[in-house]
Amino acid sequence: AQSVTQLGSHVSVSEGALVLLRCNYSSSVPPYLFWYVQYPNQGLQLLLKYTSAATLVKGINGFEAEFKKSETSFHLTKPSAHMSDAAEYFCAVTVNFNKFYFGSGTKLNVKP
Amino acid sequence: GAGVSQSPSNKVTEKGKDVELRCDPISGHTALYWYRQSLGQGLEFLIYFQGNSAPDKSGLPSDRFSAERTGGSVSTLTIQRTQQEDSAVYLCASLKDPTTGELFFGEGSRLTVL
Numbered sequence: 068a069q070s071v072t073q074l075g076s077h078v079s080v081s082e083g084a085l086v087l088l089r090c091n092y093s094s095s096v097p098p099y100l101f102w103y104v105q106y107p108n109q110g111l112q113l114l115l116k117y118t119s120a121a122t123l124v125k126g127i128n129g130f131e132a133e134f135k136k137s138e139t140s141f142h143l144t145k146p147s148a149h150m151s152d153a154a155e156y157f158c159a160v161t162v163n164f165n166k167f168y169f170g171s172g173t174k175l176n177v178k179p
Numbered sequence: 180g181a182g183v184s185q186s187p188s189n190k191v192t193e194k195g196k197d198v199e200l201r202c203d204p205i206s207g208h209t210a211l212y213w214y215r216q217s218l219g220q221g222l223e224f225l226i227y228f229q230g231n232s233a234p235d236k237s238g239l240p241s242d243r244f245s246a247e248r249t250g251g252s253v254s255t256l257t258i259q260r261t262q263q264e265d266s267a268v269y270l271c272a273s274l275k276d277p278t279t280g281e282l283f284f285g286e287g288s289r290l291t292v293l
Binding site: 073076099101103108109110111112113116118157159161164165166167168169170171172 | 182183212214219220221222224227229235238270272274277278279280281282283284285286287
């Protein structure tokens with residue numbers, strides 16, 4: 068079975084600062100990895116995905132993530148946080164596009 | 180509508196009552212998922228429907244939980260004899276193309292069991 072672990076249930080950064088949200092995965096076969104974002108009072112939406120092409124993946128709103136097999140990680144970054152980035156972020160893994168396993172989420176707070 | 184629709188958005192019930200939660204997926208999406216989101220927890224997989232195949236029910240937490248999908252479209256999640264630990268947000272998602280991995284989520288049904 069697969070799983071993901073998100074370190075830090077809450078992360079707080081200042082506007083303009085680097086955003087780093089951590090995700091580590093566990094899988095016995097090559098995984099496909101995703102980041103989803105949930106803005107307040109909205110459903111989850113796809114931010115970016117890794118599907119075995121380029122290891123550095125760019126998503127919407129300036130976010131990107133790098134797949135590092137040696138570290139079993141898929142951390143999400145953004146060089147400069149905006150107030151509008153405040154949301155909850157979920158990392159997810161699948162190996163067959165049948166079941167998707169999600170992490171426990173990280174709430175990002177952006178301070179002015 | 181264009182998105183995944185779930186109803187009711189909020190449901191308060193008494194312990195021991197049965198509840199039904201409904202999901203209308205995006206038209207043409209063949210795969211449908213139910214997840215449960217409890218406070219401070221991630222999304223817990225419940226059940227997965229793909230076309231006419233038998234559903235993957237491996238995530239249902241007990242036999243009080245069941246789900247069906249009629250005509251390959253609308254799905255209903257039923258919880259019988261609700262317990263307080265069933266209180267959570269129940270999320271439905273649909274998927275058009277498995278190779279994209281892009282799940283489209285509804286806004287969820289918040290269930291509170293008193």
